[in-house]
Amino acid sequence: MEALFAVQEEDTNLRQLQHRHEHLPEAEHLAELKAAHAAQAAAQQNLAAECLESMQRQKRYEQEVAAVEARIADLDQKLYGGMITSPKDASSLGNEITLLKERQDDLEEKVLEYMEILEPLNEQLEEMNRTKEEQEKEIEQATAVFQKTEAELLDDKSAAEKRRDAAAEQTDPGLLARYEGLRRPFGASVIVHFDGHSCQGCPTTMPAMEADRFKGMDEGTMSDCNECGRLVVR
Template sequence: MSVVDDLLAVQHEDTTADQIRHRLANLPERATLEAALAERETTESGRDALRLERLELDRRQKRAEADVEAVLARIRELNERLYGSGISSPKEAREIQEEIDRLKPRQDDLEERVLEVFEEIDPVDARLGALDARAEAGDEAIAEAQTVLNATEAGLAEDLTGVLERRDAAAAGVSVDVRDRYDRLRGMFGSSTVVGFDGSGCRGCPSAMPAVEVDRVKHLEAGTLTDCTECGRLVAR
């Protein structure tokens, strides 16, 4: 292998390594995972809001039930007095009976309110149940997306390791001086830092090589490197 072959191999592995890094940075598997995480986040905030709503309904239910209980306790108390032995006059008995009669419709109203709260609770519980199921499905989707992403990343990381090992092996055949020139130019020319000579000019640039220069390169020994005076790339003869 000539220096040129080794340098072309280095360039080839560098290009492949860049492609792998680009793939690693733009994996659709990562986008899938991010979408699953975002969806899960939406489900969770929906669930949080609904849980608050459910708590509020819980409080209303307890309050309504306590109101019913208070009225029932008052009615019990009045009934005990009415049928007890402490009544002093028919007038007092009448007054007690009147209060009981006033409390009955109040009790009905309050019991109606308890039922109304229950009716509001039912659909909220149904929606909560649906969100719980969606959250569970979301967790599964996240776990699966993470597994797929990990496997893809591991595969590419392994590929990259192999590429870098081959790159190092090829670079060992290139002098430090040439390597430095290549490394410096690569930032500018990327995968076409080292280009071939097509017999009439540099394959890397659109400018025509001056005839004198073409003649010079033509007479170089095969396997030598030279600079393109037009674009600055390394031209392999």
């Protein structure tokens, strides 16, 4: 009978350990860190895409500037190389060069515009990278803390399981089966003591007749409580 009390105690213990395992604050903390990290990574990816697009635009304008510069150099060469003799041709060439230089100014302005856009974006991106790295370190630490706590808990669980098995082995199999069947309704108080006046499991005091029945029993013997249905040891 004492062995069954030990089984019940370990079952209660195991239930509490299981509950603790399912609600470890260390696990919750780790999940929060991971969620924050994922959000940061997504935001960073969006910003990186935005940066890349601006960089590509800047590059395209730079290439256009280079093309216009080359064209201007060509025309300069023609104009001042002594190949043009007609003043009319010289004037039209001069006009073309002027137009190209205006185009070059516009394009260079665009390049500057994108450089100005990119500067704060790149700074922001670096800042986000730093934050992400810090988060990764925190996750690493929190993972170690969680794993240590969980390992301790699992050790406690396996120790409790061993004690439970040992106690179950010393319990009469029929009694153990009855106990198992009553665990769902009664949980941690399937088997209880008679405290001299009443069954300890009864929500209210036992009726006098039922209490007298237990008082008449030998110390250490067991009977079902007719009031609540628990196993009661005199």
